[in-house]
Amino acid sequence: MDVVSPELNSLLPDEIMDTEAIEDLPPSQPGGGAVQSQPSDDTPVPMETDTPAASEHLSLCSDATSAEHAKAPPTSSGATLSISTASQLPISISSTSSLLTLKPRLTPPFTISAANHQIILNKVASAQATEAAKSIGSQPQVFKQEGQKLLVTTIGKSGQPIMLQVAGGKPGVSQTLGDHKSQAPQFKVVTIGGRSELKQVVGSAGNQLTTLQGQQLKAVQIATKTPVSSAAPIKYIITKTVNSKGLSPQTSVSPVITGRVLTQTSPGIPSRTITLSETLNSNMQSISGKKIAISPLKSPSKVTVVSVASPTSNATQKSMTLPVNVALGQQILTVQQSTSGSPVKLATGQNTAQNIKPVQSVTMGGVGGSQFKTIIPLGSQPNVQQIQVPGSRFHYVRLVTSTTASSLGHPSGPSTRGPLLQLNPVKQVMAPKPLTSGAVVTTAQTQQRLIMPATPLPQIQPNFTNLPPGTVLAPAPGGGNVGYAVVPAQYVTQLQQTPFVTLASSSTFPAPAGVQTQARLPLNGLSPAETTSRPRKPCNCTKSQCLKLYCDCFANGEFCNNCNCNNCFNNLEHETERLKAIKTCLDRNPEAFKPKIGKGKQGESDRRHSKGCNCKRSGCLKNYCECYEAKIMCSSICKCIGCKNFEESPERKTLMHLADAAEVRVQQQTAAKTKLSSQISDLLMRTTPVISSGGGRLPYTFVTKEVLEATCECLLEQAKKAEQTHQPQVEAERMILEEFGHCLMRIINSAGKAKADCASINC
DNA sequence: GAGTTTGAAACT
C-alpha cells in the first residue's frame, strides 16, 4: 500500500504541490565535513511511479567504528552514508531547506532509507548497523512499526522546514521500525506547497559511507537522483521544504528533515537507505514501546503527521509522541491509523492530552510566513476536516465517520474516488505552541478520519482547485459516511469568531496573534492583494436564493455576508441546498467556479476573459461587459457586437483618458482638502494659546499665510475642474466663488469652534 | 431611490 498514492500528489493543487523542486536539487557537494550522498546525475528525479536504478545506503551510527559500517557493501551504484553518535537521545533528523541534517544522537541501529526523495527509516537490517551499535556499547535499538506508516506533511510556501524527531522507546528496548521485506511502518514526510530548497547535498561523494564523529550535528542530504535498490518498509518520505528560515542545525531542538514530496517506492525498487543507531528516549511517552516524535521546531509551517497503516502489516497499537516544543505558528495534525481496526493511540509528550472538539484541521500553506489557525468548529457537522490551501480561498473538508479501520483500509472499494489518504480514527491536533510551553497536544478521541482523495473526483472536479466551496460528495458506496465539504476560507474566519471557536482556541493551545490571513486564488485576474484590499460588494439577490451564478458571492465561492439579499441560501444553514446548487452548476459547467479572467495565449494579453463577452449594445465600454469590468480588452474569443474595447479604439482611449482625468481630479481635490483641513487644525493648535490668553480673536485672525495658500490651491483646483469640463467663464467663476465660500466657511467654523473650545476650557 | 438597460446565466 502506498503511503500516499500518486493520485494524491497529483490531486493536490499545483499551488501546494510543487514537484519541480525535486529536479531542482543540485548535485551534492562533496566534503565539507558532512555526510553527503552521491551527487545526482542528470537523470530525472523519479516520481512515485518511477523506478530508481540503484540504491544508496546511509547509515548513521554512534561510534567511530561505524566507519566500518560505512564500508558496508553498497549497492551497485548506491552511495552509503553513515552518521554515528554515542548519545542516547532520540533520533533527530533536522534539516534546513537546503540541508538535511541527521543529528548524531542515535545509538540503536536505525535505518533510514531514502529512495526517490524518500528517507526511509528502517530497522537496522544490515549487520554493519548492528555492529556499529554494539561498538558504542549500546544494545541495538530497533523500531518496530509494522503496519504503520507515518506521513508527515507540511503544506505551505517555500522555506518552511519540517522538524522531525523520532524517539525510541525505553532504553534497552529494541524496536523495529520496519523491515525491508515487511511493508510495515512507513513514515512519510510530505511538504506540500512551496518549492523545495534542498539544494545543498551533503553527503559522501562517491558512494561511500561517511562517519561523523564528535559532531553535534550531521548533515545529510539525499541525492534524489541517485539510484538505489532497496524496498524500505519504513520510510521517511521527505518532501519539499516549506520554509527554511529560522531553523538552524545548531539549535538545541530536534533536528529537522526537510525535503520534498517523495513518491512511494514500489517493492523491489531500489532505494537509498540511511542506517541510524539510536537510543531510546525514556522521556517520551510510549505505547507498545514505540514512540515517534515529530517536532516542527521553529518552523512557521504546519506539519501534518499522518500514520497510515499498511494493509499488509499486522495491526498493532502504535503510539506517537509529539514534542511539546512546537513553535508558535505551527500546527500539527497527527493522525495515525492502524490496520484491521486496531486502535491507535497518541500520546502527548507530557501525558496531558486533552480531548477537544471533534474538529481537525490540516493547514496547507504558509504564505509569506503567515500562519493559519484553521481549527474550526463546524457545529452542524462535527466530523469536519479542514484543509486550508494557500492560494485557494477554499477550505477543503471531507467528512468521514469512521466505521472500521478495515473498511478504510480498502479505499479502492466501491468508491469511485480511488485511494484515499486516510487518517486513523484517532486524531491529534496541535495548535501553535510556544517552544517553552508545556503540553500542547490535544487529542480528539473521536472516530474520525481525515481523508484526502488521492484520485480525481469525477463527481465534482478532477482537481481541488476546481472544487467549489461547500462541496460535499455523497458517501462512497460501502465507504461509510464519507463526504466532502469545502468551506470558503472566508467562512472559516467567520467561524473562528464564534464562541465555539473561542472554546476550541482557548483550550490548551494559544491562538496565534494573527489568526489568519486568507490566501486566495487570483480572483478575476486580480492578485490576492487586490482582492483582499477591496471588499466584496454585497449582493442584492432576491429570487435566486444566492444559489445561482447570478449571485456574485456564490459565483466567487463565498458565503453571503453582510449582503442585502433576500431568502439567501448561500450559508451553512442551508448547506444541503447550497451543495446541491454547487453540484448543479458544476454539472452544467465544470469550470463554473473558476476565475473568468485568466491568462491568455502567448502573445496575447496576460489577462483575458476565459469565455469572452457577448455584448451587443454597450460597445464593451461599460461595466456590463465583463471584459471591460475586469479592465481588460476584448479578445478574439469574444463574440461581442460593435466592440470598442480594443487597443486602438478611440472611444476606449477617450474613455480611459476621461476616467484617468477624473481620478486625478478626485485625488487632487481630496489632497487639497486634506491639506487645508490639516493646516487649519494646525493653526488652531498654534493659536489656541493666543485665544486662551487674549480672550477672543476674530475669525479672520486665522487667515494666515498657510491658510491662504491652501485656499488658493482649492480655488485653483476648482478652476482646473471648470476648465476640464469646458465650463463657460461665468460658470467657472461661480464654481470658484463657491469653493472660496466653502473655504471661508471652513475657516470661520474652525475658528469659531476653536474659540468655543477655548472658552469651555477657560470655564 | 425608482426605473431602465444590459448581458450573463439559466432554461427550453
Next chain:
DNA sequence: CAGTTTCAAACTC
C-alpha cells in the same frame, strides 16, 4: 446549439 427567459448588476434620471 440556438432562442428565450430569468436574473442581478450597471446605469440613468
